[in-house]
Amino acid sequence: MRLLEEKILRNGRALNEDVLLVDSFLNNQVDAPLMAEVGKTLAEAAKELGITRVITIESSGIAPAMMTAMTLGVPLVILKKSTSRILKDDVLQTEVFSFTKNAAYQLTLKKRFVLPGDRVLLVDDFLARGEAAHGASRLIEQAGGSVAAIGIVIEKSFQPGRALLTEKGYKVISLARVARMGEGFIEFTEADA
């Protein structure tokens, strides 16, 4: 997505070789018109997949996922990150370890918001090692849904997330794929949409 790559080059900043700061349009402040374009692009890329629900992980996934759900005309479901296990029969949980934050959390789905047979487009802001997307996919499948595709705003292609997900058979649609970055430069490889 050319518009997104231009935005990353203009307003993103590589803090080092691993971490891309995008607080001015994705994490802390949201560029709403850009998110509308992100939503349209993901919805277009997934339009033949029979999507019945968009699912995301709080918090930065919500803006792009909301715009995608709006374009597709389907509900948006939000997975929460809980610090502890909740023993209730209306939730499903799985442990996810974040290498970026060096901490584990319980990814939590309210079961009744995924129906057996649902075809889910999972949307998230970043793909790094793929732990969050993999955990979310486990929950969706436990609830009886299937993951038709995983839509990502920014993929760090030099990290192993994409390979992990594609090896497991998931279709990944990344709108910007960062091949390399460092102080003063960000390089992309060809995006999926």
Ligand code: G4P
């Ligand atoms: P993984 O799921 O792909 O394995 O990624 P990881 O656990 O390493 O990522 C943890 C958090 O860090 C996620 O946010 C992810 O979006 C974010 N993140 C990873 N790499 C970068 C990066 O280079 N730049 C920025 N800005 N964020 C990155 P989160 O904890 O879910 O936070 P939020 O959604 O509440 O903002």
